[in-house]
Amino acid sequence: MKLAILDDYQNAALEAADWNSLGSDLDITTFDHHLGHDQDHIAATIQPFEMVVAMRERTPFPRTLIEQLPNLKFLVTTGMRNLAIDMDAAREKGIVVSGTAMLSYPAAEHALALIFELFKKISSENKVMHEGGWQGVVAEGMNGKTLGLLGLGKLGGRVARVGLALEMDVIAWSQNLTAERCAEVGVRLVDKETLFRDSDVLSIHTLLSDRTRGLVGQSELALMKPTAFLVNTSRGPIVDEGALLNVLQAGSIAGAGLDVYDVEPLPADHPLRSLENAVLTGHTAYVIKELYQKAYGEAVECIAAWLKGEPIRVLNAAG
Numbered sequence: 001m002k003l004a005i006l007d008d009y010q011n012a013a014l015e016a017a018d019w020n021s022l023g024s025d026l027d028i029t030t031f032d033h034h035l036g037h038d039q040d041h042i043a044a045t046i047q048p049f050e051m052v053v054a055m056r057e058r059t060p061f062p063r064t065l066i067e068q069l070p071n072l073k074f075l076v077t078t079g080m081r082n083l084a085i086d087m088d089a090a091r092e093k094g095i096v097v098s099g100t101a102m103l104s105y106p107a108a109e110h111a112l113a114l115i116f117e118l119f120k121k122i123s124s125e126n127k128v129m130h131e132g133g134w135q136g137v138v139a140e141g142m143n144g145k146t147l148g149l150l151g152l153g154k155l156g157g158r159v160a161r162v163g164l165a166l167e168m169d170v171i172a173w174s175q176n177l178t179a180e181r182c183a184e185v186g187v188r189l190v191d192k193e194t195l196f197r198d199s200d201v202l203s204i205h206t207l208l209s210d211r212t213r214g215l216v217g218q219s220e221l222a223l224m225k226p227t228a229f230l231v232n233t234s235r236g237p238i239v240d241e242g243a244l245l246n247v248l249q250a251g252s253i254a255g256a257g258l259d260v261y262d263v264e265p266l267p268a269d270h271p272l273r274s275l276e277n278a279v280l281t282g283h284t285a286y287v288i289k290e291l292y293q294k295a296y297g298e299a300v301e302c303i304a305a306w307l308k309g310e311p312i313r314v315l316n317a318a319g
Contacts, residue, residue: 003303004049005030007058010287017296022303034265035059043068050074051306053299056286057082058264063089076302078102078295080315087316096306097316100298103291108158110285111203111233114257115147115159117279118201118229143167148199150216151206151234152177152185159203160185171195174206196223201231208235218243224253233285236261248275259285 005013008030019028029049035042043065046052051074054061061075063086072095077085080099090097117123121137128136147163149156149172156172163170170187173195182189196202202224206212216230217240224230230253232239241262247253255277261270264283272278298313305312 001025001051002027002029002049003051003053004046005053006046007034007055008032009034009282012289012292013053013296016289016292017300019300021300022307037263039065039068047071051303052076053296053303054078054082054085055295057084060084061090062086066090066093066095069093069095074098074303074306074311076100076299077315078299080313082315085315091316091318095316096311096314098302098306098311098313099315100295100302100313102286102295103288104154105158106288106291107233107285108155108205110259110281111155111159111205111231111257112162114231114233114259114279114281115142115201115203115229118231118255118257119145123279144169145200146171146198148172148195148202149187150174150195150202150204152181152187153205155233156203156205157185159205160187171198175211192220193223196220197225199228200225201229203231204234204238206234206238208238213237214240216240216244218246221247221253226252227254229253229255229257231257233259236264245271245275248272248277251277255279259283 003026005028009032011032013030035045042059047069048071050071052072053076055078061084066086066089075085075090075095075097077097078100079102085097087097119142120139124137143166145168147168147170149160149170151174152160152172160170160172164186171190172182172187173190173192177189179189204216215238221243244256248256257279258272259281260283266272266282272280302312
């Protein structure tokens, strides 16, 4: 049987798990590049494979693609939730979809890394030092500054606790956030306008949904201080990308730390890449060695169970 491992950008999948345990009869092909957004091309590329391992939402599987994959019998997604897969269409085609566990803390760590970079200018100073210079940039303090959190779930809570440890004033808002949750974490609940107006750095930690798509738009960005930073490690479409480009280009806010974008991978000629006040990473907030080992290790477990006719962690079982 043939197995495709998609979007293995860092060529990490095969080293992260014991794929040999699945037997020598399994023909494994890894794809270290994104297959693009042309569904006909994607379908033609993976059409020969009976099994596919997908990394999160890097390659969506809508009904229109699934219907072009007559050989596909088993699909594993890293994570137990993947809105980019049409579960109903897969079930109707007899395709079993299984999931794996993920780690909850890496995205919070990455958000904090971006926040530290925006204030402390580590990469800029590192560049100065490697070029023979000395003290080329002026950093900013975080003590006493206001950390705003758009969302205070598990990830937002982790970021909040670090902010509090740094003696920052931590405030939070989201549509369903309660005073009880804020009290539990030890932060102040504010309204939306106050969140954007008062934050020295605003970090986004909410899920993408119809309600949150475009939640941070022109009017919200206009409320922010010219000295403030925006950090997004959640999902690109939560922020109006055009509006964000405008304020960054105009210097209406001091900068942004971004890990997620409207189109991923980010096009090589995207204007964000040319902005000195944008710190960019390529949707790597959740990508750490330990996560690869856990997710791909459980993907191997899923495949072994399915080959035995006893699939586990099935996400599209009939209701």
